[in-house]
Amino acid sequence: MTDATVGELSEAAVLRAILARFAPSHALIGPGDDAAVLAAPGGRIVATVDTLVHGPDFRLAWSTGYDLGWKAAAVNLADVAAMGARPTALLVALAMPDSTRLSFVTAIADGLRAGCEALAPGCAVEGGDLTVSDTLTVAVTALGVLGRAAPVTRAGARARDVVAIAGDIGRAAMGLQVLFDRFRDAAGTPIAVRPDELTADEASAVDAQLRPRPPIALGETAARAGATAMMDVSDGLALDASRLADASGVTIDLRAATLGADPQRALAGGEDHALLATFPADTAVPGGFRPIGTVGARGTVPLTVDAVPYTGRGGWDPYQDWDAARG
């Protein structure tokens, strides 16, 4: 088959090409019927949805279809993990222009599968929806199951808890900066960059932006270890830690010295989807997490850094921060 556009094919043909990229389903009923049927051991399921939209969320000059599928999986798996749950299934709603090439669509499918297999073995795409749209949009729903532990919300942090994090902070933001600085010409037009034009650090930061690797399995680990609160850091550590502090009615104090070589970028940069959790002071922080601060009684602000109220940039708000540039 030549690389047809989806506008030249039937929905059934596009769907067949996608399903051919996936591994056999482990669901009670997988893709192909009106809905998937999933086992929910323990009788509680966790469900979340997150959308990637061409423009505000990705640029096709920089992201391949594979990258897009991977990232759409990763960001949703992280939300399930942040409840202390194990992801079991994704549902994918794909809205795309008629002119989209089939090879791009199957690359998205490959990225979804690879992201699931690498980050959350046992989780797979179990359903979805295809439609046309002027704007390429990937909306992913992730479902997961809880073990014996209670779900870990944002609201359970208590004074004297230890604040800990698992996963990168600031790497994806550094990657975005590299893309903006090096992958555009003076007029802002995206340009190709050879791998040998980037340092190893720059290349790995771009990878972290385009194909983030949040530590999904550590969500369940944290729940079993007694985490009192948890969330994934999608919009920046400072903003998300403030949200957790607000939800819990506490003040969080972070130690800048624990935030890597560039604490400001670690605080402001989003999209790494690290797991931010709090643990009782008398509990060992589980492997994979590193302490970055402490919880105190609620003060006048939700967040301090080295005991000073944090007033830096808060993070990304799509309604206020997107510059409307595409590419």
Next chain:
Amino acid sequence: MTDATVGELSEAAVLRAILARFAPSHALIGPGDDAAVLAAPGGRIVATVDTLVHGPDFRLAWSTGYDLGWKAAAVNLADVAAMGARPTALLVALAMPDSTRLSFVTAIADGLRAGCEALAPGCAVEGGDLTVSDTLTVAVTALGVLGRAAPVTRAGARARDVVAIAGDIGRAAMGLQVLFDRFRDAAGTPIAVRPDELTADEASAVDAQLRPRPPIALGETAARAGATAMMDVSDGLALDASRLADASGVTIDLRAATLGADPQRALAGGEDHALLATFPADTAVPGGFRPIGTVGARGTVPLTVDAVPYTGRGGWDPYQDWDAARG
């Protein structure tokens, strides 16, 4: 508050306005955390996703925000019902242009709530995602639970089963025809039409197109009554009955005399989301369903009407049938 655009507001403000429209959550954990936590009695859950995109799926000249929310709920509830399950939760991903008015967004929320309350009491929006997009898109995931009965797939129909349907067939298609014929001028530009310019039949057909009322509760009823196969009719009775026949390896014969005043429209017209089911010949068809045909051994075609192979129009395919008109 004046009726601001979402581009003038923060994501948090838009979200607050939406959540204020919903009833209190019955989930273990409802909106506001990384993911919702839902009870799954019996340990099996049903999950589906369906998307409405401005252009191919709706036109703002004809659909209010309320209509859009209602329809997004209805089409997804129908997919859950078609598995024999009871819907318990929706997740809603809303991608919209910066210029979208807050009142339009809250009208979507009102329509989602009203659609759930009218069609599937106990089901509510339990999570979602907001982002900006050039193309207004509502992607809804619906989750449901199965009672003691096994899920009802498309693949279980057997020779001698009775074919039955619950809900409208062809009404939504008639409504779309009224919109195309009466709500546009000669140049194709949408125009306003006073209610008294439509017959009662035309007005109710437009209602069926904009705010469909699939018989959601009858999905569980059918499963308990021993339905061997079931699906919701989204793309037209002929196409969807053919899909059910193909999945089951049978041929379905429909009787035209049972398909209402306009059998051709009933066969070709989609978007009613009626429930199409098959029942063993020795079982009473449950109340709310009406027999429309019989299942036979697989012949050369999946579908016959009055024993003649059906060769009419199959139904809607977004990749081949959308004319790219907006409005």
